[in-house]
Amino acid sequence: MKSIKNIKIGGGGLKNNLFLAPMLGFTNFAFRELIQKNAKIAVFTEMIPINALSKDSNYCKDLIIRGSSERNVFYQFFGNNEKKLVKSIQNILDLNIKIDFIDLNCGCPAQDIVLQGAGCALLKRESKIKSMIQASKKAFDIPFTIKIRTGYDKPKHLDYKALEDSGCDALFVHGRTKKQQYSGNIDLKFIKEAKERTDLPIIANGNIKDLKDIQKVYFQTDCDGYMIGRQALTNPFVFREIINGNYSTFYERIDFLDKYYKKMLDNNINCAFQNAKLLSLFLVREIKDASKIRERISKTKEFEELLQIVESIK
Ligand SMILES: Cc1cc2nc3c(=O)[nH]c(=O)nc-3n(C[C@H](O)[C@H](O)[C@H](O)COP(=O)(O)O)c2cc1C
Structure with a gap:
C-alpha cells in the first residue's frame, strides 16, 4: 500500500502528495518557508479576499508575499466574482510574484464570508464556481483547484465532470459539511464516493495527524493526497515525521x-x-x-x- 507518492496537478508534478492547508492568521510566507525547510511539500497561502485585492494589492500585502525559497505555492482566493478574481491574480503577477497553483475557497463556513456569497456559499452555486474557473483558465496558464466541504447542510456531491470540463485540476475535500463546522468525524465514505465519480485528483482533508491517519484515510478512500491543517500548527514538523519518521523535539x-x-x-x-x-x-x-x-x-x-x-x- 503506497499512500505517499508523487502526484500531478494540472500537469504540475509534485514530489509527494502532502499539502499544508490554508489557515488564515498562520500560513503566511514565513510559516510556509519554515515548513518547506523540513519537508518538500506543497503549501497553501491564507485565503485572500478578491474584493480587496482586485482594488489594490497593498490591501493584501502580507497575504501575498512569497518567500524566495518557496516552491509549489497554492494561492487561495475567496470571493464570487470572475472579473475580480482575474484582476486579483493579475495584480499579484504584476508584482513579479510567481503563482504555481490557484485555488478557490468553496469551504469556509464563517458567517461573514458566507453572507458575502463566498466560501461555502459557492457550494450552492456550482455554475459560479465553473465560471470562475473558466475565467481564470482563459486569462492564465496556471492550474486551478477548488477546496470544498462535503456539502452545505448535508453531504451532496458536485458535478465533478462539469468542473473538470471547466478546467478544474483537482479537488481538496474537507470531509465535513458547512453545518458541522469542525464537529463530528471526517466523512471518509463521501471522499471515497468522490474518488469513484471522477478522475480528478482528490485530496482528503480533516483531522489527519500522522502516518497512521494517512494510511487509514488511504485505505478507506483510495484518495490521491492528504492536506493537513491544525496538526501542522501544533507540530510544524508533522510532514517531516510522515515522510521519514524523524520525530521532532x-x-x-x-x-x-x-x-x-x-x-x-x-x-x-x-x-x-x-x-x-x-x-x-x-x-x-x-x-x-x-x-x-x-x-x-x-x-x-x-x-x-x-x-x-x-x-x-x-
Ligand atoms: C485557524 C484556521 C484558519 C483557517 N483558514 C482557512 C483558510 O484561509 N482557507 C481555507 O480554505 N480553510 C481554512 N481553514 C480550514 C483548514 O484549511 C482545514 O480545512 C481544516 O482545519 C480541517 O483540516 P485539519 O483538521 O487538518 O485542521 C482554517 C482552519 C483553521 C483552524
Missing part, C-alpha cells in the same frame, strides 16, 4: 516559533506578535497542563515574555 518546535517571529519582523509583517502568540497557543496543545500555559501566553504583551513561557516547558 519540543526544542525544535520552540526554535520554529522563534524563527517564524523573526522572519515576520524582518519583513515588516503587521501582526507579527499576534501571529506568533496564536501559533504558540497551538504549539503547547500536547503539553501537560496546557490550559494553564495557554492562559499565561494569552496575557503576554511582547515576544520575549512569550518565548520565556514556552521555553520554561522544556
Whole structure:
C-alpha cells in the first residue's frame, strides 16, 4: 500500500502528495518557508479576499508575499466574482510574484464570508464556481483547484465532470459539511464516493495527524493526497515525521516559533506578535497542563515574555 507518492496537478508534478492547508492568521510566507525547510511539500497561502485585492494589492500585502525559497505555492482566493478574481491574480503577477497553483475557497463556513456569497456559499452555486474557473483558465496558464466541504447542510456531491470540463485540476475535500463546522468525524465514505465519480485528483482533508491517519484515510478512500491543517500548527514538523519518521523535539518546535517571529519582523509583517502568540497557543496543545500555559501566553504583551513561557516547558 503506497499512500505517499508523487502526484500531478494540472500537469504540475509534485514530489509527494502532502499539502499544508490554508489557515488564515498562520500560513503566511514565513510559516510556509519554515515548513518547506523540513519537508518538500506543497503549501497553501491564507485565503485572500478578491474584493480587496482586485482594488489594490497593498490591501493584501502580507497575504501575498512569497518567500524566495518557496516552491509549489497554492494561492487561495475567496470571493464570487470572475472579473475580480482575474484582476486579483493579475495584480499579484504584476508584482513579479510567481503563482504555481490557484485555488478557490468553496469551504469556509464563517458567517461573514458566507453572507458575502463566498466560501461555502459557492457550494450552492456550482455554475459560479465553473465560471470562475473558466475565467481564470482563459486569462492564465496556471492550474486551478477548488477546496470544498462535503456539502452545505448535508453531504451532496458536485458535478465533478462539469468542473473538470471547466478546467478544474483537482479537488481538496474537507470531509465535513458547512453545518458541522469542525464537529463530528471526517466523512471518509463521501471522499471515497468522490474518488469513484471522477478522475480528478482528490485530496482528503480533516483531522489527519500522522502516518497512521494517512494510511487509514488511504485505505478507506483510495484518495490521491492528504492536506493537513491544525496538526501542522501544533507540530510544524508533522510532514517531516510522515515522510521519514524523524520525530521532532519540543526544542525544535520552540526554535520554529522563534524563527517564524523573526522572519515576520524582518519583513515588516503587521501582526507579527499576534501571529506568533496564536501559533504558540497551538504549539503547547500536547503539553501537560496546557490550559494553564495557554492562559499565561494569552496575557503576554511582547515576544520575549512569550518565548520565556514556552521555553520554561522544556
Ligand atoms: C485557524 C484556521 C484558519 C483557517 N483558514 C482557512 C483558510 O484561509 N482557507 C481555507 O480554505 N480553510 C481554512 N481553514 C480550514 C483548514 O484549511 C482545514 O480545512 C481544516 O482545519 C480541517 O483540516 P485539519 O483538521 O487538518 O485542521 C482554517 C482552519 C483553521 C483552524
